[in-house]
Amino acid sequence: MKKRLFYLMFVAFATMSVSLITFTSCSSNDNADEVLPAKEEVSNLLIGRWNLVGNYNSEGKEIDQQMPGESISFDVAGRMLKQWFNVKRSSYRWTVYEADGKLYLMVDVESYRIKKLNADEFEFYYSEADGKYSKYKKAK
Numbered sequence: 001m002k003k004r005l006f007y008l009m010f011v012a013f014a015t016m017s018v019s020l021i022t023f024t025s026c027s028s029n030d031n032a033d034e035v036l037p038a039k040e041e042v043s044n045l046l047i048g049r050w051n052l053v054g055n056y057n058s059e060g061k062e063i064d065q066q067m068p069g070e071s072i073s074f075d076v077a078g079r080m081l082k083q084w085f086n087v088k089r090s091s092y093r094w095t096v097y098e099a100d101g102k103l104y105l106m107v108d109v110e111s112y113r114i115k116k117l118n119a120d121e122f123e124f125y126y127s128e129a130d131g132k133y134s135k136y137k138k139a140k
Contacts, residue, residue: 036103037117042096046074046105050122050136058131071139080107 037045052070054062069085080094092107096114103114105124115133116123122136 036114039096039098039103042103042114042117045117045119046094046096046122047076049073049139051139053135053137055126055132055134063132072136 036042050072052067052072055064057063067084071083073081073083074094075081078093078095080092081088082090082092095106097104097106103117104111105114106112112124112126113128114122114124120138122138123133125131125133
């Protein structure tokens with residue numbers, strides 16, 4: 001009787017172990033922190049003024065001093081203005097496109113992959129290979 005009880009306990013433990021290993025999986029989304037709207041919504045969300053929060057590395061740690069007062073503005077005519085304390089520093093043309101299931105912001109001839117975009121936050125990789133990105137908040 002004791003042998004049988006130990007045998008059943010061993011089988012139950014082995015079955016549990018195999019099912020835990022089998023049904024445990026990694027997330028299929030390697031970029032879980034990337035939150036993107038549908039491509040059709042991106043242009044509407046970008047319109048307006050965005051204030052720079054800072055630049056970050058792939059671990060999310062701030063890596064450069066933010067430039068206080070720096071902002072970017074997007075308009076419906078496809079112009080982007082870079083400003084510093086409301087003084088225009090530069091003007092560019094912008095558009096949004098999709099490639100390989102990822103969204104990109106094209107500014108003149110440079111492309112930046114969009115990391116996050118919603119009504120209040122905008123993040124894009126300025127050095128995608130290094131995972132470095134800029135974070136902006138929508139001006140109120």
